[in-house]
Amino acid sequence: MMYSATSHTRPPDPLINVCIIEDDEIIRKGYVSLLQADPDFFISGDYPSVEASLKHLEAACPDILLLDIQLPGMKGVDALPLIKKTLPQVRIIMLTVHENPEFIFTALKNGASGYLTKNTNFSKIKDHIKEVVNGGGAMSAGIALQVMQHFQKNLNTPLTKRETEILERVADGKSRSKIAAELFIDLETVKSHIKNIYHKLDVNSRDEAIKVAREGRYI
Amino acid sequence: MMYSATSHTRPPDPLINVCIIEDDEIIRKGYVSLLQADPDFFISGDYPSVEASLKHLEAACPDILLLDIQLPGMKGVDALPLIKKTLPQVRIIMLTVHENPEFIFTALKNGASGYLTKNTNFSKIKDHIKEVVNGGGAMSAGIALQVMQHFQKNLNTPLTKRETEILERVADGKSRSKIAAELFIDLETVKSHIKNIYHKLDVNSRDEAIKVAREGRYI
DNA sequence: AAGGCATCCCCCGTTTAGAGGGATTTTGAC
DNA sequence: GTCAAAATCCCTCTAAACGGGGGATGCCTT
Numbered sequence: 001m002m003y004s005a006t007s008h009t010r011p012p013d014p015l016i017n018v019c020i021i022e023d024d025e026i027i028r029k030g031y032v033s034l035l036q037a038d039p040d041f042f043i044s045g046d047y048p049s050v051e052a053s054l055k056h057l058e059a060a061c062p063d064i065l066l067l068d069i070q071l072p073g074m075k076g077v078d079a080l081p082l083i084k085k086t087l088p089q090v091r092i093i094m095l096t097v098h099e100n101p102e103f104i105f106t107a108l109k110n111g112a113s114g115y116l117t118k119n120t121n122f123s124k125i126k127d128h129i130k131e132v133v134n135g136g137g138a139m140s141a142g143i144a145l146q147v148m149q150h151f152q153k154n155l156n157t158p159l160t161k162r163e164t165e166i167l168e169r170v171a172d173g174k175s176r177s178k179i180a181a182e183l184f185i186d187l188e189t190v191k192s193h194i195k196n197i198y199h200k201l202d203v204n205s206r207d208e209a210i211k212v213a214r215e216g217r218y219i
Numbered sequence: 220m221m222y223s224a225t226s227h228t229r230p231p232d233p234l235i236n237v238c239i240i241e242d243d244e245i246i247r248k249g250y251v252s253l254l255q256a257d258p259d260f261f262i263s264g265d266y267p268s269v270e271a272s273l274k275h276l277e278a279a280c281p282d283i284l285l286l287d288i289q290l291p292g293m294k295g296v297d298a299l300p301l302i303k304k305t306l307p308q309v310r311i312i313m314l315t316v317h318e319n320p321e322f323i324f325t326a327l328k329n330g331a332s333g334y335l336t337k338n339t340n341f342s343k344i345k346d347h348i349k350e351v352v353n354g355g356g357a358m359s360a361g362i363a364l365q366v367m368q369h370f371q372k373n374l375n376t377p378l379t380k381r382e383t384e385i386l387e388r389v390a391d392g393k394s395r396s397k398i399a400a401e402l403f404i405d406l407e408t409v410k411s412h413i414k415n416i417y418h419k420l421d422v423n424s425r426d427e428a429i430k431v432a433r434e435g436r437y438i
Numbered sequence: 439a440a441g442g443c444a445t446c447c448c449c450c451g452t453t454t455a456g457a458g459g460g461a462t463t464t465t466g467a468c
Numbered sequence: 469g470t471c472a473a474a475a476t477c478c479c480t481c482t483a484a485a486c487g488g489g490g491g492a493t494g495c496c497t498t
Contacts, residue, residue: 081374108370114363128360137363141347141355144333147366148356151327155300160474173390173426175454175486188477195457196474204456207392381444394455394485408445414488415443423487 014039016133019062020046021053021079022095023071027118031066034122040130048072050079057083062090064129067112069096069103077103080110091132099142105150114138154217158200166193168219171210235352238281239265240272240298241314242290246337250285253341259349267291269298276302281309283348286331288315288322296322299329310351318361324369333357373436377419385412387438390429 022028035041044060047053069076093114117140128138169179180187201212213219241247254260263279266272288295312333336359347357388398399406420431432438
């Protein structure tokens with residue numbers, strides 16, 4: 001009723017079927033009652049652990065699963081592929097207190113549709129859920145920042161444009177002769193560039209160069 | 220000259236200094252008047268092109284720059300590194316009508332702090348700007364989805380767990396002997412695995428395997 | 439019992455990698 | 469216009485890595 005822009009592609013059944021897996025009962029029941037207070041949502045189940053949910057999830061068949069990262073027993077990130085296998089249509093939104101980059105990227109790799117910090121205010125959580133139902137993705141600002149920084153290149157690279165170009169190809173597993181062919185330059189030129197790259201990065205092998213360059217975001 | 224107080228310390232002055240580069244005058248003036256109507260924002264400049272903005276941007280010294288992707292003359296994505304060089308503290312939010320993946324990732328690489336589609340409703344744009352000012356990132360749901368899909372692995376990989384593990388290391392430029400050492404297995408075992416990987420992916424070199432595996436999101 | 443998986447063992451010839459020493463020509467900034 | 473940096477190319481050398489071929493062995497799961 002507030003934002004018509006977020007609700008165009010879901011005419012038949014307005015109810016959004018949500019399940020929640022969260023070990024802290026206070027928080028879990030908080031989500032349940034707050035979502036139940038909204039006529040757009042229907043809570044088909046809430047569980048304190050992945051193990052406890054498995055038997056019931058298939059019957060509940062939720063559109064959205066709110067999944068805590070930090071769980072006793074099976075962790076939320078590990079549960080992701082498992083749940084997606086039995087319920088391929090379910091869209092999973094991870095909930096977390098931490099913004100641990102490792103968890104974030106593991107969750108994204110395993111097919112999470114959203115990643116929200118628990119301090120996100122509640123009306124925004126509802127907005128995010130609706131966006132995910134409509135085929136979008138959901139990310140808290142802090143998560144979005146980390147994801148963006150993951151892409152961000154270092155503009156103060158010690159490498160020249162050409163060197164960067166070559167190292168990127170080295171990092172794609174390409175041989176020196178293949179790189180030479182791609183860039184229309186001589187094999188010897190590629191060798192020279194790689195030599196200079198190694199000196200600048202103070203390494204003496206491909207994988208070390210890749211590692212250093214990735215850590216410094218030169219590539 | 221008058222609002223130079225906004226340049227360094229954020230807390231004392233609650234005003235968020237915003238500049239806008241957008242060629243469509245209707246849209247641009249729309250943003251200006253809507254943001255000016257909010258006491259949290261101060262518009263220090265609005266320009267129809269990057270070229271037109273360059274002389275004034277340094278004096279305006281905005282906290283936030285709203286930057287259109289599709290511009291006459293220099294494109295928004297190409298302007299990013301240029302602007303960040305002269306104004307390193309400015310946080311740039313890209314505005315776009317399209318959700319072209321190429322633009323998205325180029326913008327992120329070049330250091331955008333946000334990426335919003337123009338159909339984002341206006342109160343949300345303001346929220347997003349505030350989140351960016353507070354050190355977060357901003358992404359529309361459609362953009363977030365694409366970013367997430369970029370990470371997503373294919374769960375139907377033809378490769379076994381071990382093969383995937385090995386190919387990931389191959390894709391990091393590591394030699395067979397290094398991989399063997401890392402996984403505490405024999406060099407011959409690694410060779411066998413790589414042979415099997417090549418057969419499964421129907422390739423016969425490292426870089427082809429990496430390419431095919433990346434395209435299929437097996438790694 | 440069968441099949442996939444992971445592990446290990448040889449053979450072979452070819453290519454590449456890395457390190458050392460150079461030279462030349464564009465290019466860009468001042 | 470000058471000067472340095474960047475990009476291009478050249479040569480030799482050894483050791484290592486690569487790709488392809490043929491196998492074998494246990495270990496699970498079905």
